[in-house]
Amino acid sequence: MEKKISKSDKIKKISLRVIRRISFYYEALLKLQLDENDYISSKSLEDVTGVSCNQIRQDFFYLGISIGKQKKGYQVKKLNKELKQVLSVDQGAKVIVIGAGRLGRALSEYKLFKVRNIFVAALFDNKEDLIGECVEVKGNTAPILDIDELDDFLIKNKDIRIALLAVPEVAAQDMLDRLIGLGIKGIVNFAPRILKLPKDTKDVYLVNDCIGASLYKIVYQIYQQEQ
Amino acid sequence: MEKKISKSDKIKKISLRVIRRISFYYEALLKLQLDENDYISSKSLEDVTGVSCNQIRQDFFYLGISIGKQKKGYQVKKLNKELKQVLSVDQGAKVIVIGAGRLGRALSEYKLFKVRNIFVAALFDNKEDLIGECVEVKGNTAPILDIDELDDFLIKNKDIRIALLAVPEVAAQDMLDRLIGLGIKGIVNFAPRILKLPKDTKDVYLVNDCIGASLYKIVYQIYQQEQ
DNA sequence: TAGATTGTTAATCGATTAACAATC
DNA sequence: TAGATTGTTAATCGATTAACAATC
Numbered sequence: 001m002e003k004k005i006s007k008s009d010k011i012k013k014i015s016l017r018v019i020r021r022i023s024f025y026y027e028a029l030l031k032l033q034l035d036e037n038d039y040i041s042s043k044s045l046e047d048v049t050g051v052s053c054n055q056i057r058q059d060f061f062y063l064g065i066s067i068g069k070q071k072k073g074y075q076v077k078k079l080n081k082e083l084k085q086v087l088s089v090d091q092g093a094k095v096i097v098i099g100a101g102r103l104g105r106a107l108s109e110y111k112l113f114k115v116r117n118i119f120v121a122a123l124f125d126n127k128e129d130l131i132g133e134c135v136e137v138k139g140n141t142a143p144i145l146d147i148d149e150l151d152d153f154l155i156k157n158k159d160i161r162i163a164l165l166a167v168p169e170v171a172a173q174d175m176l177d178r179l180i181g182l183g184i185k186g187i188v189n190f191a192p193r194i195l196k197l198p199k200d201t202k203d204v205y206l207v208n209d210c211i212g213a214s215l216y217k218i219v220y221q222i223y224q225q226e227q
Numbered sequence: 228m229e230k231k232i233s234k235s236d237k238i239k240k241i242s243l244r245v246i247r248r249i250s251f252y253y254e255a256l257l258k259l260q261l262d263e264n265d266y267i268s269s270k271s272l273e274d275v276t277g278v279s280c281n282q283i284r285q286d287f288f289y290l291g292i293s294i295g296k297q298k299k300g301y302q303v304k305k306l307n308k309e310l311k312q313v314l315s316v317d318q319g320a321k322v323i324v325i326g327a328g329r330l331g332r333a334l335s336e337y338k339l340f341k342v343r344n345i346f347v348a349a350l351f352d353n354k355e356d357l358i359g360e361c362v363e364v365k366g367n368t369a370p371i372l373d374i375d376e377l378d379d380f381l382i383k384n385k386d387i388r389i390a391l392l393a394v395p396e397v398a399a400q401d402m403l404d405r406l407i408g409l410g411i412k413g414i415v416n417f418a419p420r421i422l423k424l425p426k427d428t429k430d431v432y433l434v435n436d437c438i439g440a441s442l443y444k445i446v447y448q449i450y451q452q453e454q
Numbered sequence: 455t456a457g458a459t460t461g462t463t464a465a466t467c468g469a470t471t472a473a474c475a476a477t478c
Numbered sequence: 479t480a481g482a483t484t485g486t487t488a489a490t491c492g493a494t495t496a497a498c499a500a501t502c
Contacts, residue, residue: 014451015493018493022443023440038483041458041459041460043458043459061462070461071458072460093446093449099335103333104333105329109329161449181402188445193258194255205444215322215389215391216247216250220241223318224241244469268482270482284483285470285471296484298478299484365480395480415479
């Protein structure tokens with residue numbers, strides 16, 4: 001990660017590890033609610049995010065973000081704009097949520113999605129008693145639709161290419177395959193099972209955010225410590 | 228990661244990255260439901276987990292797991308035992324869940340926790356209408372208790388040192404601080420905000436598993452691709 | 455000015471990949 | 479036997495840390 005990259009060839013090279021840290025910086029700005037004209041130093045960002053100030057400056061350098069002022073830091077307005085651009089959260093992404101159980105609705109109701117310019121267009125489920133309900137988020141109402149309507153819905157809404165998968169474990173892989181068949185390009189899987197993309201899939205992104213997976217890390221650390 | 232470590236000094240050195248992969252291997256075995264006497268090769272594990280067979284063998288080597296047979300692979304029974312031991316999932320960890328909203332209850336109801344030897348002892352909330360309910364998981368009933376009873380509960384149940392944090396964003400940091408004050412040693416935070424341990428905290432582990440964080444990765448990839 | 459903080463380079467560190475002899 | 483798969487070493491790769499001149 002030595003070479004500085006120009007704005008034009010940013011596109012393919014940024015690793016997801018960098019993206020994750022960039023999202024930390026962005027979240028930090030959201031959380032701190034500073035005035036647009038305030039300045040924040042890499043050291044202050046370290047305090048909030050836990051990422052070292054050296055790492056932060058290295059990331060900015062790598063991404064071609066050189067808007068800092070010595071002795072002051074980074075202007076919140078400018079930094080915010082740069083981070084948003086890298087993360088592409090300025091594009092108002094629309095997503096669907098598959099599964100309107102507890103988890104699916106918990107996800108949909110996160111007010112924070114709005115701050116992050118992410119909109120839930122609809123939820124889908126196969127349980128008749130759920131269908132027809134609406135999930136309400138400030139300024140955004142998402143209906144719960146019959147899973148059978150999914151195909152039609154996606155044909156009518158070609159701008160939706162992201163799905164959040166919150167179905168029971170046993171149904172998850174089949175549903176993933178179906179979503180890909182319908183042209184979905186990005187999936188976050190919340191079922192507690194690692195899913196895999198079908199073999200010859202191209203240009204589809206999958207992140208397994210399996211609930212409970214991080215619990216292993218904690219259990220490991222707790223029980224190792226006392227041995 | 229060149230030096231092989233002996234079983235005795237495993238304790239402090241395994242990085243969380245290795246632990247994460249080990250949990251993948253373990254999950255793969257759970258998923259495949261093979262006979263105890265079957266053998267599985269590193270190549271087959273690659274197919275299921277997406278981790279390269281070289282990486283897998285390197286991990287096993289590093290952890291001192293050398294139970295493979297040439298031309299066959301690893302006996303499921305033995306491998307399972309080794310992986311469980313590394314992950315410490317053979318100890319029947321008890322956890323509490325803070326927040327009995329949609330997310331908290333969704334977490335508690337994961338049947339999978341049982342397979343992984345993790346038991347939810349109780350949930351806590353401050354909403355009166357929730358208190359008194361019970362969350363039922365196969366063979367395990369967890370009551371929803373008043374958050375005010377948390378202190379007493381932990382004094383009476385000193386073996387509980389892990390908490391899953393599923394409270395609203397604004398309450399998360401305060402609750403984390405409180406949990407640490409009460410002697411909790413491991414916390415998984417599910418609120419959509421990065422929490423930090425109080426400065427001089429020792430021997431406490433925190434994993435931020437912020438819901439929605441992985442969405443950034445997907446949004447980034449989707450929108451970069453089309454530029 | 456003196457001190458703080460940036461942008462940038464170089465050094466270090468750690469993780470992954472590749473290769474292959476051993477052998478079942 | 480021949481082929482497949484392990485355990486292990488060495489090479490490569492990438493990410494993080496440290497250091498510091500520049501300068502506001």
